[in-house]
Amino acid sequence: MYWLVKSEPSVYGWEQLVKDKKTSWDGVRNYAARNHLKAMKKGDEVLFYHSNEGMEIVGIAKVDKEFYQDPTTDDANWVVVDLKPHKKLKKPVTLSQIKTDKRLQEMALVRLGRLSVQPVTEKEWKIIMELAGENS
DNA sequence: GCCAACGTTGGC
């Protein structure tokens, strides 16, 4: 499956993930986002989106470890997954590109702007790859 | 820095 996660670069950006080699995606405190975390499988590919600054998809991460208890809280409601960087996009795909592409109007990124972890359909994934200049 | 959108909380 395919996913998209957002992060503010000033808090935790793509460069930081590359530097760290791996990170646990903690701090998710939203039930919808949490449910998506729980549905992630090892090896799933995850678009890495920069919110606020940049406002673009900059790279692809992969799920390295499936969900487990969020170590930053004792509340059993919350979980994290481990992500590792997979590849940086040749060309970042900006929010405005996505918003102007007729084929991507149904994307959660457009419709549910505030959701921090969201699923991406295979169709959408292919379009993003095309916009990013990736030929896979 | 403002404000719209949305989720959550809490009073009834």
Next chain:
DNA sequence: GCCAACGTTGGC
């Protein structure tokens, strides 16, 4: 269980 109030996120 409804809904108003409030807080947070994120685009602009």
